Structures are given as structure tokens and as C-alpha cells.
Amino acid sequence: MTTETMRPTLRQMTIFDAAVAQGSVGAAARRLGLSQPAVSHALAKLEAVIGTPLLTRGQGGSVASTAGTILHRRVARMQQQIREGIGAAAGGAYEATRLANLATALTSTQVRTHVAIAEHGAFRDAAAALGISPPALHRTAHELERLV
Structure with a gap:
């Protein structure tokens, strides 16, 4: 499968969101309960699909590139819409933490x-x-x- 036919997955975007929010690949891995190599691999695949670097990695952690900042805003908005959709479907039966966990698990x-x-x-x-x-x-x- 070529990068032209590949699409970003929810998993990759969730991992990317965590890396930006946590400021490092290692912290994102810990937050998501994944190994650091799994997070790095998912981020590399996402960058290959998007076709541009999304994070600048350094000794102090990871910072979103210009393209990464744009994507991060969109991913955050998408995750919020997923949480709202699940919340509406559940009739308000779930607390915010449960909604966030469900959105991450999809x-x-x-x-x-x-x-x-x-x-x-x-x-x-x-x-x-x-x-x-x-x-x-x-x-x-x-x-x-x-x-x-």
C-alpha cells in the first residue's frame, strides 16, 4: 500500500494528540499505556501518510511543527465531536473521563x-x-x- 492510498487512523491521531499534549513521546506512551517504540512507529507512519514532519523531537521533548499544530487543532476538535456524539448517544450517562477513554479506544x-x-x-x-x-x-x- 502506498502513502497515496493510506489514510491516518484514529489510533495514530490519538497518539499524535497525546504526544503534543504531553510534550514527549515517552510521556504519551505512558499516558496511553503503550510502549515508546509503538508510539514512535505510529507517529512515523502518520508523518508518512501526511507527507510532512508533525513533531520536532529533541532532548527536551517533542514540539508540534507548523503542520503539526494545524493537525493537532483538527484532531482535538475531532475528538471533542466524538466525545459529544458518544455522550449524546448515552443520554449523558457517562462522565467526562469515561467519554475521553471511549473516544481514545475507538x-x-x-x-x-x-x-x-x-x-x-x-x-x-x-x-x-x-x-x-x-x-x-x-x-x-x-x-x-x-x-x-
Whole structure:
């Protein structure tokens, strides 16, 4: 798969957001419960997909580049919208920390599944639109239900 056909994942964007917010890759790894190499790898893949450096790394930590600052604002806005959507769907039953944890745990596949089901109604049609089997769509939808 070439970088032209790749898209950033929610996981990569969540990791990027944590790296900017925490000011270092190591602190982001600790906050997210990941290894530092996993965080570095995800950030490198995100930078490859975006096509430009997003962080300047140094002895004192990591700072967002100009492009990284722009992306960070958009990622923060996206995460806020995800939290608001989950909160609205839950009828206000979740506290802010739980909403933030849920937003962090969502995967791109779960979001695509949810959108396809909402747009197409029937699971069979949603699966066809995504180019996956109905059982695969059911599995992902069930994972999302368990998460939320």
C-alpha cells in the first residue's frame, strides 16, 4: 500500500494528540499505556501518510511543527465531536473521563462500520458498501456496542 492510498487512523491521531499534549513521546506512551517504540512507529507512519514532519523531537521533548499544530487543532476538535456524539448517544450517562477513554479506544474500522450502518440501514448493504462480509461487519458492530 502506498502513502497515496493510506489514510491516518484514529489510533495514530490519538497518539499524535497525546504526544503534543504531553510534550514527549515517552510521556504519551505512558499516558496511553503503550510502549515508546509503538508510539514512535505510529507517529512515523502518520508523518508518512501526511507527507510532512508533525513533531520536532529533541532532548527536551517533542514540539508540534507548523503542520503539526494545524493537525493537532483538527484532531482535538475531532475528538471533542466524538466525545459529544458518544455522550449524546448515552443520554449523558457517562462522565467526562469515561467519554475521553471511549473516544481514545475507538478504531477507524468501528467508526466506518457505524457510518455505513447509519447510511445504508441494513447490515448486508453496509457490508457490501465497505467491501467486507456481513459477519465481519457484525463482529465490528458488536465490538463497538461492547465498547460503548
